[in-house]
Amino acid sequence: MLNQVMFFLFGAMIVIFSLLTVTSRKVLRAAVYLLFVLISTAGLYFALNYNFLAAVQLTVYAGGIVVLIIFSILLTSHVSEKAAMAPVKQSVLSALSVGAGAILTLMTILRFTFVPNPGTDPQYNITDVGNALISYKRDGYALPFEVISVLLLAAMIGAIVVAKKERIKK
Amino acid sequence: MIQNIPLSYYLVISTLMFFIGIYGFLTRRNLITMLMSVELILNSVNINFVAFNRYLYPQQLQGHFFTLIVVAVAAAESAVAIAIIINIYRNFKSVDVENVDEMKY
Numbered sequence: 689m690l691n692q693v694m695f696f697l698f699g700a701m702i703v704i705f706s707l708l709t710v711t712s713r714k715v716l717r718a719a720v721y722l723l724f725v726l727i728s729t730a731g732l733y734f735a736l737n738y739n740f741l742a743a744v745q746l747t748v749y750a751g752g753i754v755v756l757i758i759f760s761i762l763l764t765s766h767v768s769e770k771a772a773m774a775p776v777k778q779s780v781l782s783a784l785s786v787g788a789g790a791i792l793t794l795m796t797i798l799r800f801t802f803v804p805n806p807g808t809d810p811q812y813n814i815t816d817v818g819n820a821l822i823s824y825k826r827d828g829y830a831l832p833f834e835v836i837s838v839l840l841l842a843a844m845i846g847a848i849v850v851a852k853k854e855r856i857k858k
Numbered sequence: 859m860i861q862n863i864p865l866s867y868y869l870v871i872s873t874l875m876f877f878i879g880i881y882g883f884l885t886r887r888n889l890i891t892m893l894m895s896v897e898l899i900l901n902s903v904n905i906n907f908v909a910f911n912r913y914l915y916p917q918q919l920q921g922h923f924f925t926l927i928v929v930a931v932a933a934a935e936s937a938v939a940i941a942i943i944i945n946i947y948r949n950f951k952s953v954d955v956e957n958v959d960e961m962k963y
Contacts, residue, residue, distance in 0.1 A: 695863050699871045706875050706898055710882025715891055722894050725875075729901055732868070736912045741922055745904075748929050753897065753936050760940045761890055764947040772887040772954055782884035790877040794870060802865040804913045812919070820919060829923045836930045843934035851941035853948075 694735055701728040713770045715761050723754045740817050868909035875902035889943050889953045893936060900932045 702725055709721040726749040733742035765771075773779065824830040879898030886892045904925045911921025947953050 689862075692862055695867065699867070702871055703874050703878075706878040709898065710878055710886065710891075710895060715888060718891055718894060722897065725898065726901065729905060732871075732905060733908060736908060738908060738912070738922055741908065741925055744926060744929055748933055749897075749901070753933055756936060756940055757890060757894060760943055763944060764890065764953045765888075771891060772956070774885040774887060779885050782881055786877045786881040786884070789880070790873060793873050793877075797866055797869045797873065800866075802913065804865060805916055817919070817922070820923070827918065832923070832927055836927055840930060840934050843938050847937045847941035850938065851944050 691735055694731070698728045698731040698735070701725075702732075713773070714767075715765055715769070715771050716758065716767055718771075719754060719758050719761055722757070723750055726750045726754065740814055865909055865913040868905060872902040872905040872909070875899075875905070887954050887956060889946065889955060889958075890940075892955075893939050893943070897932065897936065900928060904928055 705721045705724040705728070709718050709725060712718040712721060726745065730742040730745040730750065733739075733745055774782070820827060821829050821833050876899055879895045879902065882895030882898065883892055886895060907921040907925045907928070911919065915921075943953055946958055950958050952958070
């Protein structure tokens with residue numbers, strides 16, 4: 689009962705705040721609504737018993753990316769500035785096509801019955817997750833872990849190089 | 859923890875979030891808000907991975923780790939995108955896509 693209440697609470701928060709994120713005319717508010725969406729998603733992960741993933745979602749997404757986005761908003765636009773939207777015709781056409789896509793996908797999903805795996809709740813802790821990340825045997829994820837670390841390094845250097853102020857040539 | 863909640867509910871939520879993200883990507887004119895729409899799309903895909911993993915293959919953690927990797931890629935992507943956006947702002951004094959019609963260096 690309680691998990692159902694929590695699920696519907698988080699689901700409703702996700703949908704409502706997603707809508708507000710894409711429709712709000714004030715960019716800073718949209719960023720805060722995005723923060724609420726990401727926190728509700730972390731709540732769903734907690735409800736699914738993936739505690740480590742929820743913690744990563746909270747720290748990386750809600751703590752890192754949203755702060756980065758808010759910083760860049762403050763750097764590039766005035767707080768009271770209203771964001772420009774597409775013309776009405778384009779908005780209506782986009783809404784129609786997106787609604788058609790959503791209805792098609794929802795019909796496909798709801799027509800199919802997924803049979804959940806009838807197992808007991810799997811018990812694993814952070815140690816298992818960490819061991820799987822550095823293991824190169826079966827069910828180990830050492831290679832993607834290394835690839836992602838190289839990607840992060842490359843992205844970090846690339847971001848610094850791109851955002852660096854160019855020296856004025858004489 | 860997952861009794862009484864069918865898998866399709868999770869899929870419905872992530873579908874709605876995905877298409878709301880696409881709507882934002884199509885109608886927004888500010889580069890930063892377009893980036894926020896992309897984050898919504900990535901997040902909805904993450905919900906799908908996690909829900910499928912938890913419901914259909916609870917003994918394995920493949921969806922869990924895939925989601926971890928998607929989160930890391932999203933962080934890298936948004937860092938690079940924001941660096942580019944700040945550079946664009948420095949050159950064009952605006953982050954609206956209407957004003958940035960030449961990307962030539």
